[in-house]
Amino acid sequence: MIWLISPAVFLEKDCPKSPTEADLESDPLVNTYHHLEEQILRFLRNHGQRAYRPKEISKKLNITGNESFRIFQSVIQSLILEGRVGREKGGRITFRQREGHLEGTLRVHRDGFGFVTVEGEEEDLFVRARRMNNALDGDRVLVTRLAIRAGDDRPSAEIITVLERTRKEAVGTLHKQGSFGIVIPDDLRLQHDIYVSDDGSSGAQDGDKVVVSIDSFEDKRGAIQGTILKVLGPSSDPAVQILAVALSSGVRSDFPDGVDAEIMSGKEALLQTEEREDLRKLVIFSIDPADAKDFDDALHITELDGGDIEVGVHIADVSHFVPPGGEIDREAFARGTSVYLVDRVIPMLPEELSEDLCSLRPNEDRLAFSCIMRLAPDTTVQSFRICETLIHSKHRLTYQDAQDIISDDASTHVLKRVLTVANRLAKKMSQDRLERGAINFNSVEVKVVLDEAGHPIDIVPRVRYDAHKLIEEFMLLANRTVARYMSEDSPGAPAAPFISRIHEPPDREKIRQLAAYVRPFGFNLPNQDGMVSAADLNALLNAVSGSPVGPIIEVAALRSMSKARYGVELKGHYGLSEKFYTHFTSPIRRYPDLIVHRLLKGKLAKIKGPKASELQAQCDHLSERERVAVEAERASIKLKQVEYAAGHLGELFSGVVVGVARFGVFVQITDLLVEGLVHVRDMDDDFYQYDEGAYALVGSRSGRRYVLGNQVRVILAAANTETRDINLIFDGLKTSRPRRKKARKRSKR
Incomplete structure (x- = not known):
């Protein structure tokens, strides 16, 4: 960022020494600068190619007072020099998309990587965890494309900057540590801990579920500063757990005054x-x-x-x-x-x-x-x-x-x-x-x-x-x-x-994939380059009804449909x-x-x-x-399914294979109506390789195959209500090694 008015000038009266980067990032005046920058960019971006005089923009943003307008002018000049906005004839300001950069919305996976959806692009852009640049799930971001890597033909990108923070709050569990606390977000897509001051005024106890604001990034190492907004109650309380699930998903619970x-x-x-x-x-x-x-x-x-x-x-x-x-x-x-x-x-x-x-x-x-x-x-x-x-x-x-x-x-x-x-x-x-x-x-x-x-x-x-x-x-x-x-x-x-x-109508590529998916099981889905008639879809659903793979193929067909809106x-x-x-x-x-x-x-x-x-x-x-x-x-049901499974650890069950991937086999336990994963690392009786065409894991020595619809016997090995994961092992194999939860990013204090 280019500062035309140094942040140190804002802090001269209160800071006799030069401020550190952490000081600047946490100072309210600097936060005002960042907030103004975000407001200006959002306003111009939402108005396309239209150009405005600076005074028009300040009026639209309700900027009043000499000091606020001085900061506003500084932000405008900084954005012009950085090339993020353009100055046209008469001094009018307009949004400028940087050459070679794309704007989109980030969706983060629980394992840390993410995808950026860019309007007009056929495919989402893959973003590795180390290239997130402190962006959070749901943020509007500016990205640059990266070269295709050998062996990986996915279009990928690196996040340059966050244009707009869409997440304002998070829900998580408070862990007190002296004069401050750390909130571990329940949403695994939030890969950062949130640091909160703890003067006792919130009434939150260690281990409570809390709602916190996402105020700012404290430093470049990935820690977020926040404030406790609401205490939900002990994390062991089932009612609190469900409320936390809802709020974490973005559901509103309390009605406003009035x-x-x-x-x-x-x-x-x-x-x-x-x-x-x-x-x-x-x-x-x-x-x-x-x-x-x-x-x-x-x-x-x-x-x-x-x-x-x-x-x-x-x-x-x-x-x-x-x-x-x-x-x-x-x-x-x-x-x-x-x-x-x-x-x-x-x-x-x-x-x-x-x-x-x-x-x-x-x-x-x-x-x-x-x-x-x-x-x-x-x-x-x-x-x-x-x-x-x-x-x-x-x-x-x-x-x-x-x-x-x-x-x-x-x-x-x-x-x-x-x-x-x-x-x-x-x-x-x-x-x-x-x-x-x-x-x-x-x-x-x-x-x-x-x-x-x-x-x-x-x-x-x-x-x-x-x-x-x-x-x-x-x-x-x-x-x-x-x-x-x-x-x-x-x-x-x-x-x-x-x-x-x-x-x-369903996406053509998804229908082509569905047709390929059902073929190894002896079923046919006629389609003309991905175009399928309702009659042929119904014929497929009728054909698979009553077969061991019937419920699995029906779910696959349902997922191939477009989402109603x-x-x-x-x-x-x-x-x-x-x-x-x-x-x-x-x-x-x-x-x-x-x-x-x-x-x-x-x-x-x-x-x-x-x-x-x-x-x-x-x-x-x-x-x-x-x-x-x-x-x-769905998350509330999944939480209770995992909790129910936790009461049956070590028990042997019959199940059916409902999914196969490179990393393991998904099995639905027939009696419990819950689904778990047998990880390939726990299938140590052989070395299993993934046959993509047959949707199967195949043992390289024994030739044993795990395919959709297989009837299997599994032991319920682990159930984690935090991650909502259920781990299984096949009967006769060694006990499952416990899965270690992936460490979240933490700042070094």
């Missing part, structure tokens, strides 16, 4: 029932999990003269209680979605709304936004209307309740006829979807059973009844009906920008084989659905909605929040 007043106004809004269609006399019911508290949806099914059937999908009218721009709305948007962890739900909305005012609870008047459709006997939608309604749910069923009624021919339950008709319609709609080209995945999800203290006592597969599929089909029906309506042109005007749930483009939903699709049915737990409700009401009232660019920016954020939630949910 939401209570809005909740009170929401209670008043519950009384505003005029101009709503009164449907309280209809037999409306809900079907939800036994432990559900937030009831998003309810149904009514009415048989009409002539054989047609009226289906009403009634959705909680959250937009009535959560006006845009309020405190609750801003927090809900920031969260994006409710998060369903292994032991709790972290809601998108405060519980007073999600479990009470908005929730379609039984035997209470509730406000709903309804999609009421008239179906022909073949389930074709003959007509529909979308309206604000007042409903009164008569029955609250669990999935088990509903299934018992459906399955029992002798049932005399008042909903027996309704559920029988609904189940018949759902099966017909499901069959129609498959015939249209929807992909039929049947992957098994697991449920971890916890005791009262939060420790796992069992792991079981989640059961999917016809009752689950019934609700799923009617929600799909409402979603596509709403999407089709919103995509239609209004009289005299084109369709307004709208949010779609987009699922694009939100967007304003009309690109359809490949997996569902729908041209028009959106999310309308879960506004209590998904913010995109809340936006859809607002857009719907706007169209019904002929009110102009937001611009497509504004909606797309919201979609990008909400797709990312969905990714964060899924990561947290």
Whole structure:
């Protein structure tokens, strides 16, 4: 960095001697300089090639006061001399991409290396741990390409500088050491310890889980300075462990001050029932999990003269209680979605709304936004209307309740006829979807059973009844009906920008890889240079069903699919084989659905909605929040799976090989429903080499082969809840050597 005003000048009054580099890095004024530099670069970068006068930039950044403006001018001059910004005619400043340098986002692997995603580049750039230059996972970075190494054809790069720190906080375990403490981050992608001062004011105890701010790098040796923001509790507490997992993934837990007043106004809004269609006399019911508290949806099914059937999908009218721009709305948007962890739900909305005012609870008047459709006997939608309604749910069923009624021919339950008709319609709609080209995945999800203290006592597969599929089909029906309506042109005007749930066709290269993957097992996936029809994918899934490798190939096929996202483009939903699709049915737990409700009401009232660019920016954020939630949910399950496995160390189990790599064999233990690794270093009965074409490890002397689908016997050797790793050994081989945790970078103090 070029300093036009020396940092020493800022510190002259307080520092009679020359400051060291560490002094400068930790001084608040120098941090102000760094912060200004980051703000200026971010502002110019976000405005493309547009040029601004320095005074315009300072005004946009709210820089006031003579001293602050003097520092601002120094930063501008320094950036010009370094070539990071350009000066054009009239003294205007513009962002300048350095020649030969690329800008991208860094994703770090738990083993220390990373990849930088650069827009416009076909492949991510590989970055070795020693070339990170103190960048953290998620940072916007500037990189330079490196020459291809012999034997390694991956495009690689070195990080030149960090353009923007995206991580502001971390979660970890505090280890006290005298007057300071070291926080070891739970997220293994954070490869640096965080040093915090410890004057006792935080109340944190040694071994506590804490949330810390990431303030600055203390020096060039890799230590981070931080501040304890929140104490979660003892790291041995199961509830604290799960909360730490969620926060470490980026989930927001506490609601800000100011939401209570809005909740009170929401209670008043519950009384505003005029101009709503009164449907309280209809037999409306809900079907939800036994432990559900937030009831998003309810149904009514009415048989009409002539054989047609009226289906009403009634959705909680959250937009009535959560006006845009309020405190609750801003927090809900920031969260994006409710998060369903292994032991709790972290809601998108405060519980007073999600479990009470908005929730379609039984035997209470509730406000709903309804999609009421008239179906022909073949389930074709003959007509529909979308309206604000007042409903009164008569029955609250669990999935088990509903299934018992459906399955029992002798049932005399008042909903027996309704559920029988609904189940018949759902099966017909499901069959129609498959015939249209929807992909039929049947992957098994697991449920971890916890005791009262939060420790796992069992792991079981989640059961999917016809009752689950019934609700799923009617929600799909409402979603596509709403999407089709919103995509239609209004009289005299084109369709307004709208949010779609987009699922694009799979990447061609991934399909080619999938076809090669299944071939050694005797299965075929026809494709035209990576283009595959839904019919051929379904044929593959049907062919592998029931075979030992069936679940493995289904997971591989699922991973070859594109990730669904939100967007304003009309690109359809490949997996569902729908041209028009959106999310309308879960506004209590998904913010995109809340936006859809607002857009719907706007169209019904002929009110102009937001611009497509504004909606797309919201979609990008909400797709990312969905990714964060899924990561947290999976991590919480994985933690409990590892904890459960730790209670079975030394025991012998049957398993199936579900993955093979150069470094070992992944085995799923059949009885425990957990997956572990037999490391190649522990396969010491032979020297094993990886056969890439056959996805196998082959013994060079014995010829023994470990391939996908092999039935094996393994001993559970180790389970580490910190790294969430499970180590196995094959029965008959030597005891597994304990894995040593890779040392984190530490500064030498």
